[in-house]
Amino acid sequence: MNIYDIAKEAGVSISTVSRVMNNKGNVNAATRKKVEAILDKHDYTPSAIARGMVSKTMKTVAVLTVDIRVPHYARTVYTIEREFSHRGYEVAICNTGGELEETAKYLKTMLEKKVDGIVLVGSIFNTLCKKDEIGNMIKNTPVVLANGKLELPNSYSVLVDDRYGVSLAVEHLLKRGHLDMYYLKDMDTVSARLKSEGFIKALESHGVSDAKQYVIDTDRSIGGGIEAVEKLIAENKKFTAIVCGEDITATGAVKAALRAGLRVPEDVAVTGYNNSEYARICEPRLTTIDNKPEMVAMMSVQLLTSLIEQTDVYSSCVIQPELVEGKTT
Amino acid sequence: MNIYDIAKEAGVSISTVSRVMNNKGNVNAATRKKVEAILDKHDYTPSAIARGMVSKTMKTVAVLTVDIRVPHYARTVYTIEREFSHRGYEVAICNTGGELEETAKYLKTMLEKKVDGIVLVGSIFNTLCKKDEIGNMIKNTPVVLANGKLELPNSYSVLVDDRYGVSLAVEHLLKRGHLDMYYLKDMDTVSARLKSEGFIKALESHGVSDAKQYVIDTDRSIGGGIEAVEKLIAENKKFTAIVCGEDITATGAVKAALRAGLRVPEDVAVTGYNNSEYARICEPRLTTIDNKPEMVAMMSVQLLTSLIEQTDVYSSCVIQPELVEGKTT
DNA sequence: CTGAAAGCGCTTACAG
DNA sequence: CTGAAAGCGCTTACAG
Known part of the structure; x- marks a missing residue:
């Protein structure tokens, strides 16, 4: 019919x-x-297809992310979807795993479907877009990178100042008298590097020399947090605080401390990052950094919409995280 | 060009x-x-649009869910997306909030876009599809309900036996000598009702009379779990175990017990439901029920694909949950 | 192996 | 206020 x-x-x-x-x-x-x-x-x-044939738009936006099961991405993508839905756009979701090949594959089909725009959620896309293989694909389509900096003509960036975020945690601990602290770093994305830089700079600006030695690489998981802290204890390292790049790792750090008979926060203070549900489940509740995924999402949608509909001229923006005090510091 | x-x-x-x-x-x-x-x-x-014009398909599937920020839905939708991506389909995601109006709105645009099929994730859609407003919309499109029973011509169901799931938790506790237990029920979906029925039947089959009195309605949140247990304690109720319909509620129950100076599991045993990351973050790690979202997702994709491509004839199926022992029982 | 033509289901000037 | 016609960018018989 x-x-x-x-x-x-x-x-x-x-x-x-x-x-x-x-x-x-x-x-x-x-x-x-x-x-x-x-x-x-x-x-x-x-038929929206026939309509799209004429209007040259299907009112669809593609959201590429690493893995929607990671709560931080889920929150971001949720808000992006809701906002676009209100504006009459459908959202196609792509779990790329952060891999080049998958990203390219998804982009190819999305471009064939003539999506109106693309949101890249995750600082890993920063690295990926630098490769010509990806960069060339998206240069003619409106793109917004949620948490990263993109140097492309048709694009905007929403940047979260993760370096500042971690420095907030460090300052908070310093103020409470902690000086011997370690940083649990996971992954190696742009964002992860900025976080550990924030840790190092904050410590060094308070007189600690060669703070890099207090950065420990570990897994982004409960197990990663447990292992790292167990190792610190086993090696008899001196520390009264653990700063983590992720809430999930911090919950592991708390577990390890408690299991070793240490009191949190009396003997060891712990901070997380993301202000996720994980932080609230942790007992005691984690002190953490709110990096505002909902705000990142809102800004991303606003910017992409302005790019697509060529209305108001916005510009890329930077979002400042905030400390959320729990019971672990 | x-x-x-x-x-x-x-x-x-x-x-x-x-x-x-x-x-x-x-x-x-x-x-x-x-x-x-x-x-x-x-x-x-x-242009996939022009192609779709001729082929009458855009190779797109719509996934309607309540809220992708809920980890259980995130896991289900993630697997659905990955599987469909491998099969050459794009996935459009819709966060309906479980509301009738939003569901109808999403369905309308998805049907206009002539999606090849629809997956409904969440037992709430069971109730919604009973309403003519929704039922009539989807009667001509392939549909799969992930966790629910649908009585529609072009549809399949993947059912998780949640009643059995909770009964596993109860049996497990009975075996360990617990008899005085309460069930924390949240929400009022079909699935939530089946769970509390599972609790009641399991208890009654072990000689407890009028087990309904041990079912407590509370919020599906950490706070919900805390409140419920605090109230039990304040009212001097006799109990040695708490069975929860959700991991998140269970983490609250554990918190309340610990804060009241009770030992878990020695003084109070707690079980959750979903085998989520929340269960592993909880200290001690929760004993919980694995209701297999990945398997539900795989079956849903398989069934919907067979409906769309009219290939093999599958049939609706039932998935059995399993107990995952943690340290809270 | 290759091309001309019809058709997919709409929207949008244009003419009346 | 209404209709005939062109066009959106493809695929697919059909003829050669």
């Missing part, structure tokens, strides 16, 4: 049916009634 | 260009080379 069938049954032309469906003026009230009745009777669903 | 431009530049007809792009046989090797060179030179991206 298509617009021709409706037109025939109503005894009008397809132009008129089209006008009725799209609520255009210039239609006689009686004619409109008649057509609407037939539309209703058949529960008529116009 | 379209297929006509390519054809002109290559000095062939659009039919030939189409054949080359789609790797159809019957093209002279030299002609193919020539066309491919031009395609490459322009980095040509054919």
Whole structure:
């Protein structure tokens, strides 16, 4: 059933049916009634594909992310989806695993589908977009990178100052008298590097020399946090605080401390990052850094929309994290 | 730039260009080379919209869920997306909040876009599909309900036996000598009702009479778990175990017990539901029920694919949860 | 092996 | 206020 069938049954032309469906003026009230009745009777669903053929847009946006099971990405993508839905766009979701090949594959099909724009969620895309293979694909499509800096013509960036974020945690601990602290670093994305830099700079600006030695590489997981702290204890390292790049790692750090008979925060203070549900589940509740995924999402949608609809001129922006005090410091 | 431009530049007809792009046989090797060179030179991206116009499919599937920030849904949707991606389908995601109006709105746009099929993730859709408003919309499109039972012509169901799931927890506790237990129920979906029924039946089959009195309604949150247990303690109720319908609630229950100076599991045993990361973050690690979201997702994709491509004839299926022992029992 | 033509289901000037 | 016609960018028989 298509617009021709409706037109025939109503005894009008397809132009008129089209006008009725799209609520255009210039239609006689009686004619409109008649057509609407037939539309209703058949529960008529116009084809957005045919419409897209003409309008050159399917009102669709692609969101590429690493893994939507990671709560921080889930929160970001959720807000992006809701906001775009309100604006009349559908959101296609792509879990790339942060891998080049998958990213390229997803981009290829999304570009064929002529998506109106693309949001890249995760600082890993910073690195990926530097490769020509990816960079060339997206240079003609509106793109926003949620947490990263993109140097492309048709794009914007929403940057979270992660270096500042971690420095907030360090300052907070210093203020409480901690000086012997370690940083648990996971992954090796741009964002992860900025975080550990924030740790190092903050410590060094308070007189600690060669703070780099207090950065420990570990897994982004509960187990990663447990292992790292167990090793510190086993090696008899001196420390009264553990700063973590992720809440999930911090929950592991707390577990290891408690299991070793240390009191949190009396013997060891711990901070996380993300202000996630994980931080609230942790007992005691984690002191953590709110890096505002909802705000990042809102800004991303606003910027991409302005790029797509070429309305207001916005510009890339930087978002400042905040400390959220829990019971682990 | 379209297929006509390519054809002109290559000095062939659009039919030939189409054949080359789609790797159809019957093209002279030299002609193919020539066309491919031009395609490459322009980095040509054919329009999936125009293609969809002809083929009547955009190779897109809609996934409606309540809220992708809930880890259980995130895991399900993640697997659904990955699986469909491998099969050449794009996934559009819709966070309906479980609300009728939003569900109807999303369905309308998805049907206009002529999606190939729909997956409904969450037992709330069970209730929603019973309403004519929703039921009528989806009766002509392939649909799979992930965790629920659908009575529609073009649809399949993947059911998780949640009643059995909770009974596993109860049996486990009974075996360890617990008899005085409460069940923390959240929400009021079909699945939530089945869970609390599982609790009641399991207890009653072990001689406890009127087990319904041990079911407590509370919030699906950490706070919900805390409040419920604090109230039990304040009211001097006798209990040695708490069975929860969700891991998140269980983490709250554990917190409340610990804060009241009770030992877990020595004084109070606690079980969760979902085998989520929350269960592993909880200290001690939660004993919980694995309701296999990945398996639910895989089955859903398999069933929907068979419905869409009208290949093999599968049938709706039931998945059995399993107990995962932690340190809280 | 190749091309001309029809058709997919709409929207949008244009003419009346 | 209404309709005939062109066009969106492809695929697919059909003829040669």
